[in-house]
Amino acid sequence: MTTTMKLMVAVSVAAVAMSFGVFMLERAEARPIAAETHPDRWPAQSSIALALKRETVVAFVHPHCQCAQAALEGLKKTMQAHPKALAYVMFVRPAAMDEGWEVDEHWDAAAAMASAVVLPDPAGAEAARFGAGTGDIVVYDETGALERGVPSGAVAAR
Numbered sequence: 001m002t003t004t005m006k007l008m009v010a011v012s013v014a015a016v017a018m019s020f021g022v023f024m025l026e027r028a029e030a031r032p033i034a035a036e037t038h039p040d041r042w043p044a045q046s047s048i049a050l051a052l053k054r055e056t057v058v059a060f061v062h063p064h065c066q067c068a069q070a071a072l073e074g075l076k077k078t079m080q081a082h083p084k085a086l087a088y089v090m091f092v093r094p095a096a097m098d099e100g101w102e103v104d105e106h107w108d109a110a111a112a113m114a115s116a117v118v119l120p121d122p123a124g125a126e127a128a129r130f131g132a133g134t135g136d137i138v139v140y141d142e143t144g145a146l147e148r149g150v151p152s153g154a155v156a157a158r
Contacts, residue, residue: 037131038130038131038132038136038138038146039129039130039131039146040145040146041144041145041146042056042140042144042145043129043130045129046126046129046130047125047126048088048090048117048119048126050140050142050144051085051086051142052142053142054084054085054086054142055082055084055085055086055139055140055141055142055147056085056086056087056088056139056140056142057075057078057079057082057085057086057087057088057137057138057139058087058088058090058126058130058132058137058138058139058140059071059072059074059075059078059087059088059089059090059110059136059137060090060092060121060126060127060130060132060133060134060135060136060137061089061090061091061092061106061110061134061135062092062134062135063091063092063093063101063102063103063104063106063107064101064104065134067134067135068104068106069106070135071134071135071137072089072106072109072110072113074135074137075087075089075110075113075116075137076113078137078139079113079114079115079116082139084115085115085139086115086117087113087115087116087117088116088117088119089110089113089116089117089118089119090119090120090121090126090127091103091106091107091110091118091119091120091121092121092124092127092134093120093121093122093123093124094123094124095122095123099120099122102120102121103120
């Protein structure tokens with residue numbers, strides 16, 4: 001093998017390795033976040049408001065993921081059990097993604113739901129405040145207390 005050919009092979013291998021590394025970094029940034037423990041009380045630092053005189057449901061959705069549809073189905077079940085509740089649907093956008101990345105067909109489906117307020121969650125800041133992972137759905141009563149025993153398709157405390 002000539003020196004030129006060896007150099008071309010080395011450059012090709014390096015390019016493939018770099019491409020794989022970039023792919024893995026982007027994939028890690030776009031993966032769903034894992035849940036922690038949901039706070040027993042509505043987080044004081046939350047940028048979203050607790051509903052007055054009715055329950056507040058908060059769902060955390062990972063856009064561009066097959067889990068998003070399941071999260072929205074869970075939200076529908078939760079809203080059937082809590083028909084007067086205000087629902088926030090937080091679409092988690094990883095820090096590495098551009099603004100607007102979270103808007104997809106699941107965003108549109110959530111926006112069509114009655115009593116739903118659809119919002120971006122840049123870098124998962126709200127999810128962190130609620131100790132939530134993508135796919136989690138939490139329900140708080142009008143006093144700000146976490147409701148236990150939330151129906152199937154939703155997650156209360158872990």
